[in-house]
Amino acid sequence: MNSDLLQLWARGMSWTLVALILLMLLLLFGLRLYRRYAEPIQRVRAERQSSALMQCALGDEYDMTALTVVNRHRWELLQRWLHVQMSVHGPANERLAALGRQLGLATLAVTHVESRHYAKRMVALLSLGFLHQTEQLQLLRERMQQGHSHTAIYAGRAMLQIDAATHAETVARILLEKAELDLALTAVIFKPYRAALMPVMQALWQKHEAATPGHDAADDQWSLRWLRLARALQLQLPSDWLAPQLQDTRNVEALIAAIRLFQSENGLAPLLPLAQHPDWRVRAQVARALSYVGTRSEAEILVRMTTDAQWWVRFRSAQALLSLPGLDVEQVRQWVADTGDRYALQMMQAVIETEGVG
Numbered sequence: 001m002n003s004d005l006l007q008l009w010a011r012g013m014s015w016t017l018v019a020l021i022l023l024m025l026l027l028l029f030g031l032r033l034y035r036r037y038a039e040p041i042q043r044v045r046a047e048r049q050s051s052a053l054m055q056c057a058l059g060d061e062y063d064m065t066a067l068t069v070v071n072r073h074r075w076e077l078l079q080r081w082l083h084v085q086m087s088v089h090g091p092a093n094e095r096l097a098a099l100g101r102q103l104g105l106a107t108l109a110v111t112h113v114e115s116r117h118y119a120k121r122m123v124a125l126l127s128l129g130f131l132h133q134t135e136q137l138q139l140l141r142e143r144m145q146q147g148h149s150h151t152a153i154y155a156g157r158a159m160l161q162i163d164a165a166t167h168a169e170t171v172a173r174i175l176l177e178k179a180e181l182d183l184a185l186t187a188v189i190f191k192p193y194r195a196a197l198m199p200v201m202q203a204l205w206q207k208h209e210a211a212t213p214g215h216d217a218a219d220d221q222w223s224l225r226w227l228r229l230a231r232a233l234q235l236q237l238p239s240d241w242l243a244p245q246l247q248d249t250r251n252v253e254a255l256i257a258a259i260r261l262f263q264s265e266n267g268l269a270p271l272l273p274l275a276q277h278p279d280w281r282v283r284a285q286v287a288r289a290l291s292y293v294g295t296r297s298e299a300e301i302l303v304r305m306t307t308d309a310q311w312w313v314r315f316r317s318a319q320a321l322l323s324l325p326g327l328d329v330e331q332v333r334q335w336v337a338d339t340g341d342r343y344a345l346q347m348m349q350a351v352i353e354t355e356g357v358g
Contacts, residue, residue, distance in 0.1 A: 045069075049077060053084040056099050057092035067103060075112075075120075078105050082123055085130045097131055106131045113139065122154045129158025137162065144174045149182050157189045164196040172200050176225050183232040190233055198235050201226070220251045227257035239263050243270040252279050259285040264293035275301050280310035287316035291323040299324055303335045306344040314344060318351040 048066035055062035069077055081103075085096050100106065105127060112124035125143065128136050143155040156171040175181060190197065205226055212219045227245070230237065245258035247270070255274075259282070262271055268290075275286045287305055290298050302324070305317035321332045329352060336348040 045073070046076070046080065049080050050084070053081055053096065053099075057084055057088045057096050059091070059095060067099075074105075074108055077103070078108055078127060079123055081105060082127050082130065086126075093130065100127070100131050106133050106136075109133075110136065110139070113143065118150070121151060125151070125154040125158050126161075127158075129161030132162050134162060137167075141170065141174075144171070145177075149178055149180055150185060152178055153182065153185055153189050157193075160190070160193045160196065164193050168193070168196040169200040169204070172197055172204060172229075175229060176204065176222065179221075179225070181225070181229070183228055186229065186232040187234065194233050194235065197233055201230060201233070201235060202237075202241075220254060224251060224254045224257060227254055227261065231257060231260050235261070236263065237261055239267070239270065246270045246274065249277070252282060255282055256285050259289050262289050262293065268293065268295075268298065272298070272301060275305060280308070280313055283308060284310070284312045284316045287313060287320045291316070291320035294320060294324050296324055296326050299327060299332075299335070303332075303339065306336050306348060307339050307341040311347075314347040315351065318348045319355070321348070322351065322355055 045066075048063065049069075052062040052064070052066040067077065081096065081100055085093060085100075088096070109124040109127040109131065110133075112120045113128070115121050115124065125140070128140060137159065140155045140159050144152045144159070147155065152174065156175060159167040159171050175186070208219075208222060208226075239262065242258055242262055246255065246262070249255055255277075259271065259274065264271075271286060271289060271293075274282055277283055277286070283305065287302065290302060294302070299321065302317045302321045306314050306321070308314050308317065318336075321327070321336075322329070333345075333348055333352065336344050339345075
């Protein structure tokens with residue numbers, strides 16, 4: 001009996017294996033047919049749509065039939081429409097927005113705002129902005145407040161695309177409420193709106209300072225988020241405004257963020273005392289800042305910093321020395337050698353070789 005059951009099991013497994021092999025072969029055959037017949041059709045459709053969208057953006061006559069597609073191809077059309085939107089500016093955006101509304105792309109975008117697929121959510125959010133869907137502002141605001149960091153960033157970009165002057169303060173305020181914000185993505189997505197965001201960011205700082213005359217942990221965290229967001233947005237903040245932040249040494253992370261924002265139009269006096277800060281991370285950031293804004297006058301400070309006990313401070317200082325204008329490499333090497341610190345000289349030599357100068 002056991003032998004009969006074993007034979008039946010083996011026979012069943014054999015037929016199952018055969019069926020799986022046949023199914024795999026059928027799938028491979030279907031894939032070959034798709035590549036042979038469906039892909040060329042899809043490629044032609046994509047080329048016709050891209051051409052029509054670009055002609056619309058330029059204000060030329062275009063083939064509307066190329067943009068009239070069945071439901072299963074509408075998402076591809078939305079993606080191509082958004083791609084062209086993000087590659088043009090000015091009146092071209094308005095022409096494409098009018099076309100998108102005519103094609104009903106706004107309804108399609110709204111249905112995908114809550115999609116489980118990351119890419120679809122982001123495309124949908126950006127599209128609502130380019131389509132100027134003012135009736136979806138509440139939805140976009142909710143996605144900013146309740147959504148993931150990336151969702152908040154894309155929803156905020158859509159709000160600014162609709163009306164930057166009106167919604168810049170709301171977008172900046174909500175971004176500052178996000179404890180975890182992808183600053184690299186923020187820098188890319190909000191690049192076109194730096195001018196609109198700068199005055200509202202400064203106003204929010206002033207309001208916060210007026211409302212919280214004392215300092216606590218929550219206040220320090222807000223200030224840190226503000227400084228990091230300002231850095232991501234590459235705001236050009238005046239040195240006299242940053243000077244008080246450089247004197248506030250209670251929060252090292254905030255101090256480092258302020259150093260990264262430092263500009264030198266009013267001189268380097270607020271920055272230079274931090275070259276002797278007890279935290280090596282601050283000293284390293286000072287050296288890094290001097291590589292961008294330093295002059296020959298700061299060479300003596302940087303030479304001294306090459307003798308620092310911390311490797312990163314020596315490294316950043318050596319890099320900064322090579323970045324100062326008007327200095328000869330051999331002269332810099334000799335200054336470091338005159339310190340009598342072999343670690344400083346080794347670092348200077350290593351950076352010279354790495355930078356390919358000399």
